Amino acid sequence: MREFSLLVMVALAASVSCVDNWWKSAVVYQIYPRSFKDSNGDGIGDLNGITQKLSYLKDTGIDAIWLSPMFQSPMYDFGYDIADYRKIAPEYGTMEDFDALMAAAKKLGIRVILDYVPNHTSNESDWFVKSAQRDPNYADYYIWAHGKPDPKNPDYVGPPNNWVSVFRKSAWEYNSVRGQYYLHQFVIGQPDLNYRSAKVREEMKDVLRFWLEKGVSGFRIDAVNMLYEVDPSNFNGQYPDEPVSGAAGLTPEDYDYLSHIYTRDQNETYDLIYDWRAVLDEYTEKHNESKIMMTEAYTKLPRMMRYYGDQTRNGSIPFNFLYLGELNNQSSAREIKTVIDKWMAYMPAGKVANWVNGNHDQSRLASRFGTDRVDAMNMLALILPGISVTYQGEELGMTDGYVSWKDTKDPQACNTDDPVNYWKSSRDPARTPFHWDANTSAGFSTSSSTWLPVADNYNTVNLAAQMSAAKSHYKFYKDVVAVKRLPAVRSGDLDVRALCESVLAVARLLPGHPVVIGVMNLSDKEVPVDLSSMHLLPQQLQVETSGIKCSLEKGAKVQKENVTMPSHCALVLTSLQKCC
Numbered sequence: 001m002r003e004f005s006l007l008v009m010v011a012l013a014a015s016v017s018c019v020d021n022w023w024k025s026a027v028v029y030q031i032y033p034r035s036f037k038d039s040n041g042d043g044i045g046d047l048n049g050i051t052q053k054l055s056y057l058k059d060t061g062i063d064a065i066w067l068s069p070m071f072q073s074p075m076y077d078f079g080y081d082i083a084d085y086r087k088i089a090p091e092y093g094t095m096e097d098f099d100a101l102m103a104a105a106k107k108l109g110i111r112v113i114l115d116y117v118p119n120h121t122s123n124e125s126d127w128f129v130k131s132a133q134r135d136p137n138y139a140d141y142y143i144w145a146h147g148k149p150d151p152k153n154p155d156y157v158g159p160p161n162n163w164v165s166v167f168r169k170s171a172w173e174y175n176s177v178r179g180q181y182y183l184h185q186f187v188i189g190q191p192d193l194n195y196r197s198a199k200v201r202e203e204m205k206d207v208l209r210f211w212l213e214k215g216v217s218g219f220r221i222d223a224v225n226m227l228y229e230v231d232p233s234n235f236n237g238q239y240p241d242e243p244v245s246g247a248a249g250l251t252p253e254d255y256d257y258l259s260h261i262y263t264r265d266q267n268e269t270y271d272l273i274y275d276w277r278a279v280l281d282e283y284t285e286k287h288n289e290s291k292i293m294m295t296e297a298y299t300k301l302p303r304m305m306r307y308y309g310d311q312t313r314n315g316s317i318p319f320n321f322l323y324l325g326e327l328n329n330q331s332s333a334r335e336i337k338t339v340i341d342k343w344m345a346y347m348p349a350g351k352v353a354n355w356v357n358g359n360h361d362q363s364r365l366a367s368r369f370g371t372d373r374v375d376a377m378n379m380l381a382l383i384l385p386g387i388s389v390t391y392q393g394e395e396l397g398m399t400d401g402y403v404s405w406k407d408t409k410d411p412q413a414c415n416t417d418d419p420v421n422y423w424k425s426s427r428d429p430a431r432t433p434f435h436w437d438a439n440t441s442a443g444f445s446t447s448s449s450t451w452l453p454v455a456d457n458y459n460t461v462n463l464a465a466q467m468s469a470a471k472s473h474y475k476f477y478k479d480v481v482a483v484k485r486l487p488a489v490r491s492g493d494l495d496v497r498a499l500c501e502s503v504l505a506v507a508r509l510l511p512g513h514p515v516v517i518g519v520m521n522l523s524d525k526e527v528p529v530d531l532s533s534m535h536l537l538p539q540q541l542q543v544e545t546s547g548i549k550c551s552l553e554k555g556a557k558v559q560k561e562n563v564t565m566p567s568h569c570a571l572v573l574t575s576l577q578k579c580c
C-alpha cells in the first residue's frame with residue numbers, strides 16, 4: 001500500500017509542471033503588421049518596423065505581442081489568406097527579419113504570439129494547386145463538391161448548395177482544373193481546409209510545431225468555429241442547404257440570410273482545439289514556458305465556453321467579445337457590470353478571463369464608445385482579472401479613419417459592390433496606420449502614400465503628443481498597465497458594483513495587500529461617489545492614477561465616502577491600509 005501511494009505521488013509530481021502560466025494576468029498587444037510601422041518607405045508596415053518599435057512596447061509594459069498574419073500571401077484578405085504557412089510575406093520582410101524580431105523581443109522580455117489561420121489557406125497555396133489537380137496526397141485537403149444542375153437551365157451547373165460566404169455571395173467557387181466547386185467561407189481566394197482528413201489535421205499540427213520550434217510563446221487562432229462543416233456522409237454524400245434565418249431586410253447573397261447550422265460550431269471542433277492545446281503543451285518543459293492559446297469564435301456564450309476545455313482536456317482561452325457585441329457609448333454602469341458578471345459566471349472554474357476592447361475587424365474603441373469613454377474602457381480591461389487584449393492604437397484613443405470607396409481595400413467592403421454604403425461593412429477604418437507623431441504619414445512611413453490613408457486627426461491624436469502632454473490617454477493607459485502588476489490585480493478577488501446608473505467601481509482584493517479600485521463616471525455630469533458599500537474596503541484611499549477628465553491627481557488622498565468624480569473621469573485608487 002505504502003509503495004502504491006509513493007508511486008502515485010511520484011507520478012503526480014511528474015505530471016504537475018512548475019512552469020508558470022505567465023499569461024494569466026498578461027497584457028497582450030495586437031499588432032496589425034501592415035499598419036504598425038513601415039521601415040523601408042514603401043507605405044506598408046513590416047517586421048523591421050515592429051522590431052524598431054519594441055522598445056515603445058516594453059516601455060508601455062506590454063507582456064506579449066500578437067502579430068496578425070505576416071506569412072506569404074497574395075493578400076486578398078490581407079494575410080488571412082496564407083499561401084505558405086512557413087514563409088514570410090516578402091512585403092513584410094524575410095525569415096531573418098522575423099528571427100531578428102524574435103531575438104530583440106526576447107532580450108526585452110516581450111513574448112511573441114502568432115496568428116494561426118487554420119480554417120482556410122490561399123488558393124495560391126501549393127496544397128490547393130495540388131488538390132485541384134487531384135494529386136493523391138492532397139486530393140482531400142479541401143472541401144470539394146459537385147455542382148447542382150439547374151433544372152431551368154440544363155447548360156448551367158450551379159453551386160452545390162445555398163451556403164453563403166461571410167463576405168457575401170455564394171461560398172462555392174468552381175475550379176475548372178478539378179471540375180468541382182470548392183468551399184470558401186470567406187473570400188474566393190480562401191478555400192476551406194477539410195478537417196475530416198487525418199492528413200490535414202497532422203499537417204496543421206506540424207505548422208504549429210514549426211513556429212513553436214522558433215520559440216514563439218503561443219497562438220491566436222482564427223475563426224475556429226468554422227473549422228468543420230457538417231459531415232456529408234450523414235446526408236447521402238451531399239452538403240445540405242442551410243435554412244433561411246428570417247432576418248429582415250436581407251437578400252440571399254447576405255451572410256445573415258441563412259442560419260449557419262451546417263457551417264459553424266460543429267461538435268468536432270472542440271476536440272481539434274484540445275488536440276492543438278496538446279501540441280503546445282509538448283513545448284512547456286522543452287522551453288520552460290507555458291504557451292498561450294487564444295481562439296477567435298463569434299458565437300453564443302455556452303459554445304464559447306467549451307473552448308476552455310472539458311472534464312478531461314485543456315483547451316484554449318476563447319476571446320471575450322462581449323464588450324464588442326453588447327456594449328456601446330450609451331451603455332450604463334449596470335449594463336457594463338452585467339456583461340462582466342456574465343463572462344465570470346459562464347467561465348468554468350479555474351480558467352482565465354480575458355477582456356477585448358478592439359481588434360482589426362471592429363470599429364475602434366474611441367469610435368464605438370466615444371473618446372470620452374476611452375480611459376474608462378481601457379482601465380476596465382486592465383483592472384479586471386485575467387488577460388487584457390489591446391489592439392494597436394487603442395492606447396492612444398485612435399478613432400476610425402475615413403477611407404473612400406476608391407481607397408477601400410477590405411474584401412468585406414468591396415464585395416458589397418456599393419460605393420455608397422460600403423463603409424458599413426468596411427474594416428479599413430480601424431486598420432489605418434498607427435499615429436506615431438505629427439510628421440509625414442503620422443510617422444508611420446517616410447512615404448506620403450500609404451496602403452490605407454492615415455486618419456485625418458493624426459496631428460492631434462498621436463503618441464509623441466500624448467507622451468509630452470501632462471495628461472493623455474496613453475499616459476493613463478501606461479499607468480494602469482503598471483497597476484495590473486500589483487498583487488491584488490494579478491490575483492485578487494473581484495467586486496464589481498454599479499453604484500448608480502453612471503458610476504461603475506471595480507475592486508480587487510487580496511489579503512495582505514492594498515485594495516485596488518477602478519472607478520468610472522460614464523455621464524457628462526460630476527457625481528459625488530460613496531464607495532462605502534464596497535466589500536471590505538478600507539477607509540483611506542489614495543489616487544494611483546487618473547484619466548484625462550479627472551481633477552484628482554496621483555497621490556491625492558480621499559475618504560471612501562467622498563470621492564468626487566468629474567464627468568467621464570476614470571480613476572484608479574489604492575487603499576492605504578492592507579486588505580482585509
Ligand code: NOJ
Pocket residue numbers: 077080081117186222223296360361
Ligand atoms: C477573422 C480575422 O480576424 C479576419 O480579419 C479575417 O478576415 C477572417 N477571420 C478570415 O480569416
